[in-house]
Amino acid sequence: MKTIIKKPIITEKATGMSEGFNRFTFEVDRAANKIEIKKAVEKMYGVQITEVRTMNYGGGKSSTKYTNRGIVEQPSRKWKKAVVTVADGETIDLFNNF
Numbered sequence: 803m804k805t806i807i808k809k810p811i812i813t814e815k816a817t818g819m820s821e822g823f824n825r826f827t828f829e830v831d832r833a834a835n836k837i838e839i840k841k842a843v844e845k846m847y848g849v850q851i852t853e854v855r856t857m858n859y860g861g862g863k864s865s866t867k868y869t870n871r872g873i874v875e876q877p878s879r880k881w882k883k884a885v886v887t888v889a890d891g892e893t894i895d896l897f898n899n900f
Contacts, residue, residue, distance in 0.1 A: 804831055804833070804834075805831065806830055806831050806834045806838055806839060806842040807828050807829075807830055807831075807839070807842050807843065807846060808828070808829045808830060808831065809828070809829050810826065810827065810828050810829075810896045811827040811828060811829055811883065812896060813827075819885070820893075820894075820896075823887070824887060824888045824889075824890070824892075824893070825885050825886065825887050825888070826843075826885070826886055826888065826894050826896065827883060827884070827885050827886075828843070828883070828884050828886070829881055829882070829883060829884075830842075830856070830882050830883070830884045831882065832858070832880060832881065832882045834882070834884075836854040836856060836884075839854050839856070839884045839886070840854050840886070843886050843894075847894045849888050849889065849892045849893075849894060850888070850889040850892060851886050851887065851888060851889070852887050852888070852889050853886070853887040854884060854885070854886050854887075855884065855885045855886075856882060856883065856884050856885075857882070857883045857884075857885075858880070858881075858882050859880070859881050859882070859883060860877075860878045860879050860880035860881055861877060861878065861880050862877065862878055863875040863876070863877055863878075
């Protein structure tokens, strides 16, 4: 069985979205779809999800390594982010429940 939710993303922007718009951000498995993400979050936190948005990141040549052969560009890590909207009146406590 694969782990769909890898970890919550806690940044200044993600915290602002959770406080203002009741949206929470997670790093998820790259092969997971929106339905699987919704079911996993609902099961893990016991809340009702109204919307799931996903974004794929990475794969570009961003990291630079200096070797004896010169400058070598390395591909960045590929990952997937999911932003889930929780129903009104419900919330997720990311600091105690993960």
